[in-house]
Amino acid sequence: MALSLSDALLKMRMAFDASGIEDAGFEAKALLTGLLEFSTLDIAIRTDLILKDEQVVLLNKAIRERLSGKPVYRILGWREFYGLKFELSEETLEPRSDTETLVDAILPISQKIIEERGSCSILDLGTGTGAIALSILHNCEGATAVGVDVSDGALKTARQNSKQLGLADRFTALRSNWFSNVDGMFDIVVSNPPYISAKAMGELSIEVGEHDPHLALHGGDDGLDAYRLLAEQSVGYLKTGGIIGLEIGFDQNDSVKRLFLDQDLVLTGEYKDLGGRDRVLLFGSCGK
Numbered sequence: 001m002a003l004s005l006s007d008a009l010l011k012m013r014m015a016f017d018a019s020g021i022e023d024a025g026f027e028a029k030a031l032l033t034g035l036l037e038f039s040t041l042d043i044a045i046r047t048d049l050i051l052k053d054e055q056v057v058l059l060n061k062a063i064r065e066r067l068s069g070k071p072v073y074r075i076l077g078w079r080e081f082y083g084l085k086f087e088l089s090e091e092t093l094e095p096r097s098d099t100e101t102l103v104d105a106i107l108p109i110s111q112k113i114i115e116e117r118g119s120c121s122i123l124d125l126g127t128g129t130g131a132i133a134l135s136i137l138h139n140c141e142g143a144t145a146v147g148v149d150v151s152d153g154a155l156k157t158a159r160q161n162s163k164q165l166g167l168a169d170r171f172t173a174l175r176s177n178w179f180s181n182v183d184g185m186f187d188i189v190v191s192n193p194p195y196i197s198a199k200a201m202g203e204l205s206i207e208v209g210e211h212d213p214h215l216a217l218h219g220g221d222d223g224l225d226a227y228r229l230l231a232e233q234s235v236g237y238l239k240t241g242g243i244i245g246l247e248i249g250f251d252q253n254d255s256v257k258r259l260f261l262d263q264d265l266v267l268t269g270e271y272k273d274l275g276g277r278d279r280v281l282l283f284g285s286c287g288k
Contacts, residue, residue, distance in 0.1 A: 003056050006047035009030065012063055019067050027072045031062050034076040069206035082135035086161050091153030093216040095131035098273045099192050099247055102280045103135045105271050106190060106245045109282075113187050113241075114142035123237060124148065125178060125191040125230070128216060130158030130171065132190055137167045144170045146186075150177045151215065180227055185239045193226030195219040220236065220241040224255055231259040235285045243268065245286055250277035 003011070009028055016024035032038050036055050038046075051059070062075050073079035073094055078087050081095040082103050088094060106122075120143040123264040124133035127147030137143050146157050155173040162171040176182055196217045201209070208217070219225050227246070234244045244265070248256050255268060260283045269282035 002050045004047065005032070005043060005049045005051065008051055008056075008059055009043060010107065012059070015063055015067060021066070030072050031059065031066070031075065034072075035059065035062055035077075041135045069210060071207045071211055074211050079171050081129075081131045082129075082138075082166060084135060084138060086129045086131050086134075087157055087164070088129060089153055089157040091151040091213055092128040092157050092263075093127055093192075093212050098275075098277075098279055099132065100135075101271050101273045102132060102190060102192065102245055102247050103139075103279050105226065105282060106132075106136055106188060107139055107245075109243055109245075110136055110140045110143050110188060114140065119144070119188070120140065120188065121184075121186045121239075122146070122188045122190060123186040125189065125281065126193055126216065126226075127158050127173070128154050128192075130161045130173070134158075134162055134165055134171060136169055137170050140166060144172075146172045146174050146182070148174050148176045148178070148182060150175065151213070153232065154213075178226075179237065182193060182237060184237070186237055186242060187232045187239050188243050188245065189230075189237060190245040191226070191230060193219065193230065195223045195226065195247075195252060197221065197223035197284060222255075223249060223252065227252075227256050227259050231263045231265070235263065235265065238285060241284070243282055245280065245282050247280055248278060250279070253278040253281070 012028035015023050016027055032043060032153040035058055065075050078085055079094055082100050086095060110120045121142055122133055124145055124147045127133055127149050130147050131273045133145035137145055149155050155175055158175045162168040194217050196219055198221045202217055265283040265285055268284045273278040273279035
């Protein structure tokens with residue numbers, strides 16, 4: 001039986017609604033536009049367009065995957081972040097809009113450093129898709145970045161994203177377990193480290209727990225293991241006047257602050273995400 005564009009949208013919405021998926025309409029449109037490359041205008045005005053057989057097969061497969069718990073952007077294989085398209089892989093965390101708060105906080109700092117020094121060097125620890133570093137580079141022409149990750153698969157994805165965005169000449173992907181293979185000093189150190197506690201790991205949704213890499217999620221018993229390491233070692237890689245920028249869990253503000261203040265670092269900024277939750281902390285070093 002022929003399936004029109006409007007029928008396809010309705011079919012997906014009904015299937016997603018019935019399974020309790022939130023934002024069923026949004027997800028159905030995202031799959032139609034992302035998989036079949038229809039525009040939102042197409043969906044609005046070309047409602048009687050009959051889909052090709054191969055398009056129907058592709059959509060049916062996507063519906064089955066979504067109903068099994070696979071997130072929309074994992075099905076598509078990419079996600080937009082800070083207005084840019086980033087390819088995903090099994091080894092990379094799916095970049096989310098909350099993390100854009102960190103880019104918002106770092107961009108004016110990087111631009112100021114460029115105005116004062118002519119360049120800005122950034123170290124992105126746990127780079128994953130490269131979303132944080134590459135978004136900064138895209139919006140800050142005088143900046144360069146080293147994206148560090150322990151996963152070869154993540155580094156491959158980050159390199160590919162840097163090429164597709166035309167930023168490969170200013171981005172270096174480095175395999176390192178945190179600082180173990182890092183050389184040099186940087187104007188800015190940024191990280192969205194794993195920060196989910198052992199207890200919370202068992203409470204994750206299927207979309208996150210079964211599809212995001214646990215290496216990028218699990219932050220130890222209390223979720224603070226990575227922050228302890230960053231607090232102890234980051235200052236050794238900061239240039240004079242350098243800044244450390246971190247994403248945190250919504251309930252970790254005081255705990256993370258304490259770790260960095262105990263290392264004689266100075267809080268220079270704190271930011272909430274669009275939901276009003278604590279999301280980003282910035283630190284500098286005393287006397288630097």
